[in-house]
Amino acid sequence: MATNAAAAVSRGAVLGRAGGGLARGIAVGYLSLIVLVPLAALVWSSRSQGLHTFWQEVTKPEASSALKLTVVVSLLVAAFNALTGTAIAWVLVRDSFPGKGIVNAVIDLPFALPTVVAGLVLLELYGPSSPFGVDVAFQRTGLVLALLFVTLPFVVRSVQPVLLELDREMEEAAESLGAGRLAVFRRIVFPNLLPAILSGVALAFARAVGEFGSVVLISGNIPFKTEVSSVYIAGQIESGNPAGAAAVSVLLLLISLAVLLAIGAFRHWRTRHDR
Amino acid sequence: MTAKYALRFGALGYLALLLLLPVGLVFYRTFEHGFHPAWAAVTNPEAQHALWLTLIIAAIAVPANTLFGVVLAIALVRHRFPGRGLVNAIVDLPLALSPVVVGLSLYLLYGTGGWLGGLAGHGIKILFALPGMTLATIFVSLPFVVREVVPVLREIGTDQEQAAETLGAAPFTTFWRITLPAIRWAVGYGVVLTTARAIGEFGAVSIVSGRIEGKTETLPLYVQSQFEGFNTTGAFAACVVLALIALATVLVMRIFRPKEEAA
Numbered sequence: 001m002a003t004n005a006a007a008a009v010s011r012g013a014v015l016g017r018a019g020g021g022l023a024r025g026i027a028v029g030y031l032s033l034i035v036l037v038p039l040a041a042l043v044w045s046s047r048s049q050g051l052h053t054f055w056q057e058v059t060k061p062e063a064s065s066a067l068k069l070t071v072v073v074s075l076l077v078a079a080f081n082a083l084t085g086t087a088i089a090w091v092l093v094r095d096s097f098p099g100k101g102i103v104n105a106v107i108d109l110p111f112a113l114p115t116v117v118a119g120l121v122l123l124e125l126y127g128p129s130s131p132f133g134v135d136v137a138f139q140r141t142g143l144v145l146a147l148l149f150v151t152l153p154f155v156v157r158s159v160q161p162v163l164l165e166l167d168r169e170m171e172e173a174a175e176s177l178g179a180g181r182l183a184v185f186r187r188i189v190f191p192n193l194l195p196a197i198l199s200g201v202a203l204a205f206a207r208a209v210g211e212f213g214s215v216v217l218i219s220g221n222i223p224f225k226t227e228v229s230s231v232y233i234a235g236q237i238e239s240g241n242p243a244g245a246a247a248v249s250v251l252l253l254l255i256s257l258a259v260l261l262a263i264g265a266f267r268h269w270r271t272r273h274d275r
Numbered sequence: 276m277t278a279k280y281a282l283r284f285g286a287l288g289y290l291a292l293l294l295l296l297p298v299g300l301v302f303y304r305t306f307e308h309g310f311h312p313a314w315a316a317v318t319n320p321e322a323q324h325a326l327w328l329t330l331i332i333a334a335i336a337v338p339a340n341t342l343f344g345v346v347l348a349i350a351l352v353r354h355r356f357p358g359r360g361l362v363n364a365i366v367d368l369p370l371a372l373s374p375v376v377v378g379l380s381l382y383l384l385y386g387t388g389g390w391l392g393g394l395a396g397h398g399i400k401i402l403f404a405l406p407g408m409t410l411a412t413i414f415v416s417l418p419f420v421v422r423e424v425v426p427v428l429r430e431i432g433t434d435q436e437q438a439a440e441t442l443g444a445a446p447f448t449t450f451w452r453i454t455l456p457a458i459r460w461a462v463g464y465g466v467v468l469t470t471a472r473a474i475g476e477f478g479a480v481s482i483v484s485g486r487i488e489g490k491t492e493t494l495p496l497y498v499q500s501q502f503e504g505f506n507t508t509g510a511f512a513a514c515v516v517l518a519l520i521a522l523a524t525v526l527v528m529r530i531f532r533p534k535e536e537a538a
Contacts, residue, residue, distance in 0.1 A: 041383045
């Protein structure tokens with residue numbers, strides 16, 4: 001019996017190892033085919049005409065102005081999300097009111113709604129035919145509004161689970177020692193939420209930098225005013241300058257990679273805090 | 276007390292102004308002249324073709340990403356291999372990358388002069404056709420199943436799998452009878468997210484499709500072309516169809532994620 005079991009274990013281990021090799025091979029192959037080879041083609045084609053051309057394309061006035069606008073507006077939107085996202089998560093966890101379940105579900109709507117639909121519905125309410133009499137179409141305000149819409153869930157969904165698990169005893173202890181509500185939030189709650197807020201902000205920033213569908217209708221894509229990098233790239237492809245599109249794309253790719261690295265660091269920080 | 280109410284109504288007001296009112300208004304505008312114009316707008320052949328194309332692409336992309344997503348998650352959690360950290364980072368990349376960059380990458384790879392541009396000469400049309408649009412959709416919706424399954428796999432550990440193996444179960448049997456039942460909710464949640472993203476994808480598909488009306492136009496692309504062609508009824512009606520799919524998605528997401536309901 002014992003030898004039988006031992007044989008079974010070793011056979012299982014051998015098969016498991018073979019299965020592992022297969023799973024790994026399939027996984028790496030699929031990722032390469034779908035993600036890596038296209039991105040390699042992008043980087044290769046941006047470099048094929050030399051670094052000089054790359055630099056020329058990136059520093060063209062229209063390209064660099066779009067890039068600057070993209071980064072500044074995305075930073076702004078991400079920072080604003082830190083505030084509103086934390087407030088919404090707080091209300092969803094610590095407050096209770098009728099209809100809270102529905103509000104909680106609605107937070108996911110920007111994840112589920114196609115971006116072009118998001119752009120169109122915002123344009124309808126805040127555009128030329130707005131019942132409120134405001135018109136943000138073809139303006140930077142419109143751009144900000146579209147980005148706020150699509151990035152809304154990131155900070156909320158990142159902070160909410162941490163807030164749920166946060167031990168209330170610490171806050172109660174601080175309060176019983178005479179700390180005011182603001183002091184409790186600043187000294188106890190906020191430091192515990194910070195890694196989650198930062199990861200949410202980083203994801204929102206990455207999303208805002210790359211966003212296309214929701215801004216394409218509402219911003220009007222006016223060069224030097226409302227044209228962001230993703231729209232600039234699409235324009236360059238249409239006007240037959242794939243080299244220019246590829247150069248700016250490589251910069252966006254680098255920003256995405258940097259954001260992912262930052263998120264990895266925040267995650268590491270959070271788990272270290274846990275221990 | 277006042278701080279509590281200020282926070283509550285501030286948060287709810289923000290959500291109403293940013294999410295609910297805009298979406299509600301488009302529903303209202305679509306049906307303000309009755310149900311029939313809206314119905315006619317979504318049942319015209321061009322809109323129907325766009326809807327079908329969208330569904331066909333999703334029907335290929337979602338199963339592919341589900342199957343490979345589970346395999347990827349198992350490889351990432353259960354196996355140690357060189358380059359694992361890199362694979363982990365690449366899986367997240369589509370979440371942080373502009374869809375336009377994804378579209379351009381495929382455009383450069385399969386276009387004239389691209390590494391695989393020669394395929395078109397052999398009658399294999401990737402760009403401006405269904406295969407390219409499907410590849411773009413698979414790219415952008417790749418992370419969802421993996422990201423949902425990985426934490427669950429980590430949490431359940433390997434005790435039961437090892438027990439099954441000790442009792443002589445083949446790896447596939449172990450997967451089918453032990454691992455899969457444990458991760459099925461996470462897979463379900465990932466499938467819902469993948470489907471929503473696949474149906475709504477705009478930027479990447481817009482670039483590789485060439486936007487040939489009545490041929491390579493998905494429903495989100497149709498929304499834009501109708502709106503820019505001043506057919507707002509058509510654009511709004513298609514929007515409502517997509518918004519209804521999104522609302523259904525959100526509902527199903529609630530069902531698959533019961534943990535946070537405890538809040």
